[in-house]
Amino acid sequence: MALSADLLRGYTDTIILNRLREGDSYGYEINRKVSELSRGALELKEATLYTAFRRLESSGYIISYWGGEGSGARRRYYSITVEGRNRLAEDQAAWKETRRILDTLLNPEERRPVLQGRSGQEIPVIHVEDQSDE
């Protein structure tokens, strides 16, 4: 099943940052790696990729430099900045939260509902039973 990257809208930047966390890289390679890690389920389109790079760089989350000449076409390498790492950490936290919310809102438990507020004082579990027929 090829994921419609529409459901991933907004995560492209985070995906790139997380890739860069493991070391500098360039567009084409990042793309291959992403599709490899996702088993081909996610193929970032080039236009999406490169607009993301521009967005990230102009926001200071990554910086770029030319390199790799002599072994194929020229490459523009990207490097994650400190701000980028911070942004990545926030994004990862946001993803966990989003995942939790969507799990409860869309149902597919299987991971079990998470009903913990940050203050902890909030209500115990209200039984939301779920028989699919009616």
Add this chain to the structure above:
Amino acid sequence: MALSADLLRGYTDTIILNRLREGDSYGYEINRKVSELSRGALELKEATLYTAFRRLESSGYIISYWGGEGSGARRRYYSITVEGRNRLAEDQAAWKETRRILDTLLNPEERRPVLQGRSGQEIPVIHVEDQSDE
């Protein structure tokens, strides 16, 4: 943390369908329920809600009718159709897939590594007691 609903783009329709699965309802109520279930983390904006209703209805996933007069403002009730249920099932499957991919692409393993074989057999769910709060 209030979720930027930008990260939820594309899921609004599914959230609504899943709510309707439990019975007919109307905009205002659905909205309250969603924010209750998410503990206030997700507040669907009215513009978002009602455009979603129009989208869903014109696609045949829901149908609407007026009702509830006499007890406040008039309400437009929505009912999920058979097509809507099918669509919902697909969306839920897509969410599981998306979740899996994003978990591997964004890293936050923490619950279980996602390295299952292509063959589709699920990883045996490891029983993780979920009492820790972050």
Add this chain to the structure above:
DNA sequence: GCGATATACATTGACAGGCGATGTAATGCG
């Protein structure tokens, strides 16, 4: 040497979903 292919980067314009702003209307309460 030459065309095909793969690598690699880049921009433009269209499209779709979310949402702020704004408007309408009915009911209930003090």
Add this chain to the structure above:
DNA sequence: CGCATTACATCGCCTGTCAATGTATATCGC
């Protein structure tokens, strides 16, 4: 009566995705 609450609705802007298109270099087969 005035105001809050409930409830629905639309317009126009913004942002991220992506098809289409273009450029350039290196390698491989013939």
